[in-house]
Amino acid sequence: MKDTFDENAERKAWMGLLARAPEGRVATLLDAAMTRPEFTWLRAPEIGSTMVRGRAGGTGAPFNIGEMTVTRCALTLASGEVGHAYIQGRRKSDAEAAALVDALMQGASAGAVRKAVLDPLAMEQTAAKTARAEKAAATKVEFFTMARGED
Amino acid sequence: MYVAVKGGERAIESAHAWLAEERRGDTDVAELSIAQIREQLKLAVDRVMAEGSLYDPDLAALAIKQSRGDLIEAIFLIRAYRTTLPRFGSSEPVDTGAMACDRRISATFKDLPGGQVLGPTFDYTHRLLDFKLAADGGVPEAPTRESIPGDVPHVTEFLNREGLIEEAPHDDTPPPDLTREPLEMPADRALRLQALTRADEGFTLGLAYSTQRGYARNHAFVGELRIGAVAVEMDIPELGFAIEIGEVTLTECETVNQFKGSKTEPPQFTRGYGLVFGQSERKAISMALVDRALRWEELGEDNVGAPAQDTEFVLYHADNIQATGFLEHIKLPHYVDFQSELELVRKLRREAGADRVPEAAE
Incomplete structure (x- = not known):
């Protein structure tokens, strides 16, 4: 894993949140909060793949597991901020919404966008993760000893 | 002598049209949606993603529908699609x-x-057919318990x-890619x-x-x-x-x-x-x-x-795609190959004297 400065930590966090969002969710939240700003494409949405790697034994040398589909794009707002998106799946309009949010988060409306888009996304993703973890926890085995055979 | 022949087009078109009809089956029965396959035949989707070597549940579900549930055919479709995608890069090794x-x-x-x-395991189930699944019905919600993050x-x-x-010591050698x-x-x-x-x-x-x-x-x-x-x-x-x-x-x-x-x-x-x-x-x-x-x-x-x-x-x-490709190609026309084999066998039989018409028992 790469060393990253703290200056990137926040952006990393919101880009991850945007990449994991369910289909159409970012657009819905964004459009409910504001009219989309004007932008020009630096790279129009493009579908491709990423080779996913694992490590032998979980910790050893890397190997290729297989690819996953990814959509990426980049855009510039009229105010100059550059937004990037790399998101799982084949979702061009979701990539556009994610890049817009990424750009907006670097400008004056960052606070509003965080409140309207990122906070709800984070809450929904935590809730979904917790719900699954709680179902898993209910299947945890509680061993108890019936009788010991040592007299 | 090599003789090019034509004439299969109409037969092939008709075969594919009939395939589409058979794939759909009885139209009185509701059609399967991609989402239904993705959600309800998840383990088939998972196998197609693993062996198709491309993680995309919707594409795998589509491939299963198109292949009428023939998973190796579905894997073939995914492998073919995969080759059309530009590669953006490789991930960091995942942290399991x-x-x-x-x-x-x-x-x-x-x-x-x-x-x-x-x-959600099949282990400890009785492996008895559950006829309740044949009837429509809801499922009870799975129990939950507090989890420790x-x-x-x-x-x-x-x-x-x-x-x-x-040990499996840490190593960052870039892996080869087949x-x-x-x-x-x-x-x-x-x-x-x-x-x-x-x-x-x-x-x-x-x-x-x-x-x-x-x-x-x-x-x-x-x-x-x-x-x-x-x-x-x-x-x-x-x-x-x-x-x-x-x-x-x-x-x-x-x-x-x-x-x-x-x-x-x-x-x-x-x-x-x-x-x-x-x-x-x-x-x-x-x-x-x-x-x-x-x-x-x-x-x-x-x-x-x-x-x-x-x-x-x-x-x-x-690799089942390599294997099935080579295996199944032998059902495609080999008329010319076979013609030369036929000539060879006839020649060998002539030389062995086996081409004579058998006579009545001596």
Whole structure:
């Protein structure tokens, strides 16, 4: 894993949140909060793949597991901020919404966008993760000893 | 003499039209949607993603629908589609230690930190047909219990505190990629693992079973089996740092294997490793057993001549798309090939005197 400065930590966090969002969710939240700003494409949405790697034994040398589909794009707002998106799946309009949010988060409306888009996304993703973890926890085995055979 | 013939077009068109009709089946029965396949035939979707070597549940579901449920045909469709995609890059190796586990069991330690979590398993079901599923109906909600957040440590980590188990030391050698370079021997472990994770489940299972029955027996225990979601991170050159680009569900199996020691290694437990897209535990366990068998050379074990020890045999026959491509091509027209064979056999028979009309018994 790469060393990253703290200056990137926040952006990393919101880009991850945007990449994991369910289909159409970012657009819905964004459009409910504001009219989309004007932008020009630096790279129009493009579908491709990423080779996913694992490590032998979980910790050893890397190997290729297989690819996953990814959509990426980049855009510039009229105010100059550059937004990037790399998101799982084949979702061009979701990539556009994610890049817009990424750009907006670097400008004056960052606070509003965080409140309207990122906070709800984070809450929904935590809730979904917790719900699954709680179902898993209910299947945890509680061993108890019936009788010991040592007299 | 080679004679080009034409004339199959109409027959082929009609065959494909009929295929489309047969695929749809009785139109009085509701049509399957991609979402239904993705949600309700999830393990088929997972197998198509693993062996198709492309993680995209919607595409895998579409392939299953198009192939009428023929999973190898579906895998073929996914492999073909995959080749059309530009490659943006490779991910950082996923951290399975940080997996959000749906299931996590160990057959070697009863009381392990994090516990035995069964997850949505077929184990302990009675394998009796459930006729309730034939009728429409809701399902009761699964029970929940408070969960303790935090990473779940790998079992091998704490077994290793005693130094009883072979280590998998950190290494950042870039792995070879058989989707870019032809698969050639000798194949190092990274290449073998890539070939095995996309290998045919049935073939891998058969080989793994052969090691259990005594062909290169290495007495495997499932040290740990876990299924769950892991984050996928990729370095983005235009940003200058790595970001999460999504999440994949993986099945990971670590076996611990009895090992008496060899000329080069002390007596210890050795390891086999399986890591597969989706919820695919039969495949992950099989992969781990075959991985371990193929490691005979680096562990200084004897080659007992078992199929599962023969890297070339295993890797060159494990890919069901290569196999089915070569196997099924023999049903396509070979009129000219066969014509020359026919000539040859006639000639040989003439020479052997076998072309004479048999006479009445002498």
